Amino acid sequence: MWKMASIKSYYNNYIKDISIVFLLLLPLTICNAITIFVGHSLNIAGLTQAASTFFYFSDLLIGIYPITLCIITSYYISTKHGVNAMVVVPYSLLMYIAISVPNDLVAPNTGLPNNPLIALLTAIISAMCCVSFRLFPLDPSRLDFVKTLYKQVAHFFAFLLITLVLAKLMESFLAFSTGASKFITLNPLTILGGLAYQFILGLLGAVGINGHNFLFRAKQQLFENTQLNIAAWQVGDAPLNVLGQGFYDAFLSMGGSGNTISLLLCILLFSKDRRHITLAISAIPLVIFNINELLLFGLPIIFNPILIVPFVCVPLVSFVVVYSAISLGLVNHVGTIVDWMTPPLLSGYIATQNSIGGVVLQFVVITLGVMIYRPFYLNYVGRSRQNNMTMSRQSELESSTLKTFLGDINQMMGSYVSKHDISRRVNHMLNNGEFVMHYQPQVNVTNSAQLSFEALVRYKDKTGKLTPPIFINDFYQLGAIKQLDQMVIDLVLNDMQNMPLDNGCKVSVNISAESIADPVIIHLIMERLRFYNIDPENLEVEITEEAIITEDKQISKNIDALQALGITVAIDDFGSGYASFPHLLKFNFNKVKLDRSLLLNTQNEREKNLYQLLAKISEVTGCVLVAEGIETEQEKQFVEQCGIDICQGFYFAKPMPLDEAQVWANNKIRT
Template sequence: MIKMTTIKSYYNDYIKDISIVFLLLLPLTICNAITVFVGHALSMAEFSDAANKFFYFSDLLIAIYPITLCIITSYYISTKHGMNAMVVVPYSLLLLTAVSIPNGLVAANTGLPNNPLIALLAAIISALCCVSFRLDPLDPSRIDFVKRLYKQAAHFFSFLLLTLMLAKITEIVIQLSQGASKFIALNPLTFFGGLAYQFILGLLGAVGINGHNFLFRAKQQLFEDTQLHLAAWQAGDAPLPILGQGFYDAFMSMGGSGNTISLLLCILLFSKDRRHIALAISAIPLVIFNINELLLFGLPIIFNPLLIVPFVFVPLVSFVVVYSAMSLGLVNHVGTIVDWMTPPFISGYIATQNSFGGVILQFVVITLGTLIYRPFYLNYVGRSRQSNMTMTRQSEIESSTLKAFLGDVNKAMGSYVSKHDISRRVNNMLNNGEFVMHYQPQVNMKNPSHLSFESLVRYKDKTGKLILPVFIDDFYQLGAIKQLDQMVIDLVLTDMKKLPLEHGCKVSVNISAESIADPAIIHFVVERLRFYEIEPSSLEIEITEEAIITNDKQIAKNIEALQALGITVAIDDFGSGYASFPHLLKFNFDKVKLDRSLLLNTQNEREKNLYQLLAKISEVTGCVLVAEGVETEIEEQFVASCGIDIIQGYYFSRPMPLDDAQQWASNKIHA
């Protein structure tokens, strides 16, 4: 059951990811369809110059498709994983160019990379490389700018080596494929080779892979051979063959791969499911231009055992019917290469040398396809209705509706767009303002000369306005909280140089769950203490108990390593919802900070007894206790009566800038 759930989860993620990429590319595809349609309309109206301009723009849109696919895919993956897309996109374009140009994978008329499969792989590989090493935009104002600069330079050099290796691998793969073609004939210009070609395209499309991208070499060879055959026919040197690029584009992909215009008509004619009808009606404008992704992902067809069969089988039947009709001389052979986005019937007329026989043949093929799709579709709908009895099947039916499909994709896109907004907001903070530290004193009631502060990060925008740390959640969502922790540690150590450490002043730093669970945190802290020449005994690390829950074994090692250096380790927010005595016994903390929430209702006897009980934990654990959030004299007196000597809160001082913290410390020293 768990395996089935896992497979279903992977399936849903796969559908969602390729759906989002499709939707992001859809404007480019639709623009291409419009230019082709207008070009054909102008050509029929005998405005050849204007028509040629539109066909020229269509060629440009096709030429930039692989590059656009590369950019959008790398953008999507990087944004999904909380990376800045402007870091990833240049890497992916570099890889695409470096692999394509040396291996001749470029368009002859534009010189641009023209292999969508290479574009897709370049985007995925580049995004994974950048995400794995968490590369962020360089900011000269950051303290660790030089370190990050060298890190990115080393990463980029390594990426260049990877690029050279991938270019060589691509060259070897091309050579192997050319050698294998001598033994494995996939020749779309022969009857059986054409059936095999069409069958593979259908199978790939059934799992959400654009078969034309995957079989790009075969398609490219088909196009080149078709041009040669057409030129020989027009020169009168050879007869016009039946099979060619125009044959496949005009008759094998009507409504998109799988001849899904037949499925569209099947839904409109035979379905009683209002959701499917709404989906089909919404898909009509796209299917007219042979764009079938809305049906492909909306029903869905991909990985759907019932609908995969006609999706693969209908084009094979169409192939045999069309080939037979042309072999018998019932319909003219295809005499031109028709753009694949040309609407059905128009494409049949143009392809068969302006013959209505091509239109009739397309009508016959679409009708046959509709009849073939019908039993499979009705069976699929029938099973869906029966499965409506269970919650699992009901969820499956709901996923068949246009609303659910677009809603899920929109929700996912909204999440990633939101992350992009967060990324932009954080980058704006890094570039246009500054992070500063404020310090709140911890007062020792028995010995006021013992100085200690808790450091709290703030942000000051370019106007000088101070912003509270609501931005911390942004760093969490971007997966960059460790970077924020490191920056905070640098800022605190810089400020500590100006505090009276020689008088025993100690400063605490809050770090996140991700940082305290990272084995690298020890090396980082040691390196920064050495760089700023700060004694470890002057630093205190505060950890929330929520962090301990995540990875207690590694955190236990890190706590021991920090304490071995002489750094005090405190558990913060004890009692805020995660606290438990086993953690105090399991980890050897130096200090326990009682959360303010424990003080809120101490006027009640029950809450007062609880606080007094918690105040005795130092007797069991040997930890120093700190009462947080003391705001009134009554609270201060109650905490002191519980035997807690160190108190922190607004009653004594709010968090203050470094200059005020220095003055506070000076007053205590000379008091």
């Protein structure tokens, strides 16, 4: 059940993401539609020279479309996952070109890679490679700069190997498909051969493969036979065949492969999803000229198990209807090969020797297509085929998707613009200042010789101005909190080399829930301890209570592994959220830090009793307790009465830089 929900979640994310990507490409596709429309208009007006100029620009727009798709997809995914897009985009282009050029997947007129499916896949693979193996920004001031540099080089080398493997796999696939196509003997001039030909075209198109390229030999033979038959008919030597190139182009590809003009009309007539309606309206200029990429990828149709069925079946039904109508003499035979970009209805008129019957037949086929697409489409958007949606169901649907397509994009892109701003802030911090650690003592009121500090990260700009840790949320937003954790671990361990560790001084460092749930964190801490020559017993790891309510087995394993090394593990800010005694008992913590919020109203009997109850945690769990946020003598006395010996707060000392912490520690040692 969980797996099905997970698959559904991934699929829904795929649907949303692919729709957004293709909306971002909408200006390019609309510009292409406009240039085609103007070109055809100029042709009709007899201005062929001017028309050829617009068709040239259309070819350019079509030529850059796949490579633009690659760039935008990689940028979108990297931004969504908080990875620097300036790294991901070059990786994606490298992989796309490296796979396309050696395998001759390029446009002959421009030399640019021309396969949208390969563009989409390489962008996704490249982005995921960069998301899965995040690296720190190179910082020459870090002690491990050379090691980090070599890691990045190794990362890029591994990426090149993946690219080479994919290029070879593509070469093998193309060789296999070429070999397989030679064994596929189809004759589109027969009924069974024609149905098989159309079925394979639709099936390949539904997974983003250009079926005309795969069946090139059959298509080429069909075109040549059609030309010969039309030439013989024109001189009276032979009757017109029912089946021919014009038959397929005029009646089975209206609005593009899959007769997607029917799907477009189905959306406009029956959809209650404003996002899809807006998409359909946007696709009209393209569908008029039988270009269906916006619907193909925007809904999407490709890899969509529901919409693939009518996408493949509608042309097959159309084949039977059109063949029957022409064979019975209800409509003229197709007497010419119509340009595939000729708009529907007009193409039917021209194809059937300027006959209105061809227009009527196309209208019938389009209507049948709408009827076939309708139940599948309504099922796809979550509507019942038998009953109209009630208003409550309608509201439920709108809450599960965004209310409008443009609203969806505005919200999503607004989020990513915000992330872009956050990324810019973080990059500015990394390049124009430094992260430093301040240390706040944890005081044992019964044993002043016991030394311990909590390390708290701060940011210092070029002027020396300190910024409190409000920037931590930026790292969360970017999905880079693990990188900040690793940076903090380095800074703390480096500082600990100058602390009186021989006197039993402990330093605690905060680790996010994401890091403590990562198996890699154990190896990283062990490696950094060895690098800085720090005894594990001098280190304490604090995790927030968020981690203990996630039910993650890996967290428990990591806590046990840290303790096995001799590292103390503490739960920080306990009582500030939803963690409770049962949650606490799941993990074997050494220390529990009670959040200051629990102290705020202890003048009231109820709050006082609650704090006293929480102070009993040590008796149940065996954990050492620390009272956080002690700011007054009254609060100090109260926590002492509760039996808590270790306190932390402004009453004792504020967080201080390393040099002041050293002085504070030395004074304690002397006293």
